[in-house]
Amino acid sequence: MDAIRAEALTKTYRGLLRKAGEPALCGLDLAVAPGTAFGLIGPNGAGKTTFIKILLGVVRPTSGKVEVLGGHPEDLAVRARIGYLPERLHLPEAWRPPEFLASVARLKGKRPVRAEISRLLERVGLAQAAGRKIAGFSKGMRQRLGLAAAVLGGPDLLVLDEPTDGIDPLGRVEVRKILTEELSRGATLFLNSHLLAETERVCERVGILASGRLAREGRLVDLCRTGERWILEFAPGHDAAALAGIGLSPLAGGRWGCEAETAQALNLVLDRARASGALLVRLERDERDLEEVLADAVRVAA
Numbered sequence: 001m002d003a004i005r006a007e008a009l010t011k012t013y014r015g016l017l018r019k020a021g022e023p024a025l026c027g028l029d030l031a032v033a034p035g036t037a038f039g040l041i042g043p044n045g046a047g048k049t050t051f052i053k054i055l056l057g058v059v060r061p062t063s064g065k066v067e068v069l070g071g072h073p074e075d076l077a078v079r080a081r082i083g084y085l086p087e088r089l090h091l092p093e094a095w096r097p098p099e100f101l102a103s104v105a106r107l108k109g110k111r112p113v114r115a116e117i118s119r120l121l122e123r124v125g126l127a128q129a130a131g132r133k134i135a136g137f138s139k140g141m142r143q144r145l146g147l148a149a150a151v152l153g154g155p156d157l158l159v160l161d162e163p164t165d166g167i168d169p170l171g172r173v174e175v176r177k178i179l180t181e182e183l184s185r186g187a188t189l190f191l192n193s194h195l196l197a198e199t200e201r202v203c204e205r206v207g208i209l210a211s212g213r214l215a216r217e218g219r220l221v222d223l224c225r226t227g228e229r230w231i232l233e234f235a236p237g238h239d240a241a242a243l244a245g246i247g248l249s250p251l252a253g254g255r256w257g258c259e260a261e262t263a264q265a266l267n268l269v270l271d272r273a274r275a276s277g278a279l280l281v282r283l284e285r286d287e288r289d290l291e292e293v294l295a296d297a298v299r300v301a302a
Contacts, residue, residue, distance in 0.1 A: 243256055
């Protein structure tokens with residue numbers, strides 16, 4: 001059973017926000033395996049927010065089928081197993097964090113336990129701010145509190161919309177640690193973020209949404225791979241002419257490019273380079289970053 005499954009999912013809004021009949025989702029097919037971290041990325045207006053709203057049962061699709069944790073998004077039993085961090089987080093300004101989390105616990109059908117709430121605030125780095133009113137919180141502190149509310153009760157699925165928005169670099173490391181812990185206990189992560197570097201650090205698989213369609217989907221390492229091309233770096237003093245003579249291509253920064261379809265072919269090139277007197281100090285696969293993959297997928301889908 002998939003944690004999330006969408007089949008031929010469409011959504012057409014009829015109102016002032018879009019042109020009459022303009023679809024937000026166009027026959028979307030997507031499956032997210034349980035216990036994995038999946039990132040949904042795409043440009044503004046691609047349909048990401050609409051899909052999240054459908055997952056949460058806030059919006060109904062025009063056609064198609066969607067299942068969340070094996071059930072219907074509007075099933076209260078299913079909703080109780082989902083933790084959600086929205087992009088636009090609205091918190092009760094006059095409350096303090098323990099009061100807010102106690103309220104969230106009750107909404108999730110759980111009995112608020114003061115010790116558990118204290119541990120959760122410690123976990124997200126808000127223990128020292130437990131006695132302060134939320135009105136005085138920075139955006140980063142609000143995000144941390146929203147994350148605490150999302151993971152409260154150990155949900156099976158975490159739907160996170162821009163989870164590190166407004167959080168400083170060190171705080172992002174802490175958030176990634178929490179998300180890794182949630183994965184370790186078996187939760188499924190569904191992440192929507194414009195911070196592609198964060199998506200790369202957290203997610204195993206990525207889907208690229210463009211104009212309501214899934215333009216690309218797969219393992220991050222496969223999406224970023226550019227064939228069997230390698231980048232090599234040698235210690236100073238190597239014979240550049242000799243390296244060029246064995247088929248290596250000079251690159252910026254004193255590095256060299258190499259085409260090798262198999263491990264045997266790569267090792268043959270390395271043996272020839274060493275025979276010329278070159279000392280290898282670095283070897284890495286030539287890969288595009290996620291930003292390049294996204295731009296290419298959107299261009300092709302246009």
